[in-house]
Amino acid sequence: MAAITLSKLNKHYGSLFHAVKDVDLEIADREFVALVGPSGCGKSTTLRMIAGLEDITSGDIRIGERIVNHLPPRDRDIAMVFQNYALYQHMSVYDNLAFGLRNKKTSEAEIKAAIDRAAGMLGLHGMLQRKPKQLSGGQQQRVALGRCIVRNPQVFLFDEPLSNLDAKLRAQMRIEIKRLHAQIPTTSVFVTHDQVEAMTLGDRVVIMREGRIQQIGTPLAVYGKPANKFVAGFIGAPAMNFIDVAVHNEAGATAVEAAGLRLTVSAPDARALAAYGGRHVILGVRPEHLVLGEGAPGAGFDARVEVVEQLGSEILLETRVGSHGVTVARVAAETAIARGDQIRLSAQLGRLHFFDPETELPVRA
Structure with missing residues (x-):
């Protein structure tokens, strides 16, 4: 050997x-x-x-x-x-x-x-x-x-x-x-x-x-x-969702915003994003880290279902959030859902990724 x-x-x-x-x-x-x-x-x-x-x-x-x-x-x-x-x-x-x-x-x-x-x-x-x-x-x-x-x-x-x-x-x-x-x-x-x-x-x-x-x-x-x-x-199938978001540092909390989307980020992400206040970053979230329903405070957003892919063991939903494009979510196979439905999705806030839009390197604490 x-x-x-x-x-x-x-x-x-x-x-x-x-x-x-x-x-x-x-x-x-x-x-x-x-x-x-x-x-x-x-x-x-x-x-x-x-x-x-x-x-x-x-x-x-x-x-x-x-x-x-x-x-x-x-x-x-x-x-x-x-x-x-x-x-x-x-x-x-x-x-x-x-x-x-x-x-x-x-x-x-x-x-x-x-x-x-x-x-x-x-x-x-x-x-x-x-x-x-x-x-x-x-x-x-x-x-x-x-x-x-x-x-x-x-x-x-x-x-x-x-x-x-x-x-x-x-x-x-x-x-x-x-x-x-x-x-x-x-x-x-x-x-x-x-x-x-x-x-x-x-x-x-x-x-x-x-x-x-x-x-x-x-x-x-x-x-x-x-x-x-x-x-x-x-890496990852389906691929990670990417959304251009603006960073807002407010008293006691940091949020990222895009059209139709506002998420309050976790404390570690807030520390990492401290230098990006008022600037844009790229938010990355994997389909498996989006869930149906309200979820944690500051984690939810509205979406419209555009495509339903029934895979047997799970469903992939292609959704439109505001005006910034398609976001893919992975949900349970027994979920009753159809094209055109308005749904509430929530992100798992501890599983978000952020990237600098110029270098494309991760923004981490």
Whole structure:
């Protein structure tokens, strides 16, 4: 096993595009880290540089005790799972699993033992003589995982491996990968654009935007204390609501106001907003931190329901508050509510977020 260290990592494509910008990241031995961000943020390029599939413009990559900048992929002791499975269609599942080991001149007895172990973990014993085209997408992805397991590498690299699967299979494969990491705690880097995958799989989550790391932390840390407005809006489903509000510091209380909205903030938020009296900030509130009804004093506001999304286990309400746009609230599935209803919503005052409108950094005490 091995730790991974990225130091001032950069990738330029010619003089026009700077894809990865001064990335510093330390991944501990046996840690599972998820790189997440929108398309084009540099996460897959970073992964491919770790794998040796992309040249490094500047910086260093260390796997274990070795700097691997100029080592070819085969010498880095890594295994990679791709989005498109990358299986040999003319070979059986057994031969796909054995291919890398045979190239390393491993004995057939050792190959059989390694495949038996991997097949047992992944439920592949009944498929070993089939060809990939005879398997479902989820089964093919399990074969791709098995091909990595039999090699027993220092590092697993996952490049959006679940993107081609339907929603149910994706959920199943997330559980499969989580279970495998518990059984084989190998240092792992998982790239995805899906923040649910990142949050459920990663010991830590690395959020990227335009080639730069925005925040590194545990799933709960990046959810509860986002480093900036981008992270706050990217992490969480549905996304955080943002409202431009004015700050009013009054005797004994601080309130934020927008058209149709006035909230009296908590004491910690009042201290944080003390320097913003008479100015505007961006209020952030997650849908799950809005509740139907009056709530605490100074927490309620009126809204008109514009869209009702019945999801079975819950309802998402898209509402209009005053004239400043749509606010999404999450309510219980049995709530009787319809489009056009006038409702009263209340914010959980201790769960509000505030951001400086110029820097987009959080306003905290």
